Amino acid sequence: LAKTTQPISMDSYEGQEVNITCSHNNIATNDYITWYQQFPSQGPRFIIQGYKTKVTNEVASLFIPADRKSSTLSLPRVSLSDTAVYYCLVGDGLWAAGNKLTFGGGTRVLVKP
């Protein structure tokens, strides 16, 4: 599983766009990039997933450059309720024996009024 590096924390204000970049220099050909959001006292929940270029859904956008060695999660016009920890996960999804799913430390996003 590719190791990921994210900033530990980020502060923002309501209405701003938040961009969180994740580095994954040793990403493999079959790896997908997935982002999860976790609120206090809850389990992480899936936000968005991509393989290359750009993916957008109702919650966020995911930008992946051609070399795929990094990815950026973009949260448009954040609100206070977007305060959470965001995890970047990179893997080939082959959850067979020996393949462990390990999360990095995540990025703690604090949205201020």
Next chain:
Amino acid sequence: DVKVTQSSRYLVKRTGEKVFLECVQDMDHENMFWYRQDPGLGLRLIYFSYDVKMKEKGDIPEGYSVSREKKERFSLILESASTNQTSMYLCASSFQVGNRGTGNTIYFGEGSWLTVV
């Protein structure tokens, strides 16, 4: 919607007690996982199962065991609880990509807060 249900949200147990944490998923997922989450340490994988009766150790299996007798159910067992096992425990599940052609999306339960006194 995918649902991963953990049987207990909050538990308080005494040192030395045997503790069972139960998890059930309703999406026919092949894979199931148990994590613990502690402040400053992120999510750490305890055990992983990719099929009924199959299990693999994660990063921190010591002091834990697991049981997967049915596809939808994955139990975490603390044979003799200790205070350093006070934590939030998260169960998760996913398909195996080879069968479903999707990316590596996993689904988490709401967590079980265990306090060992």
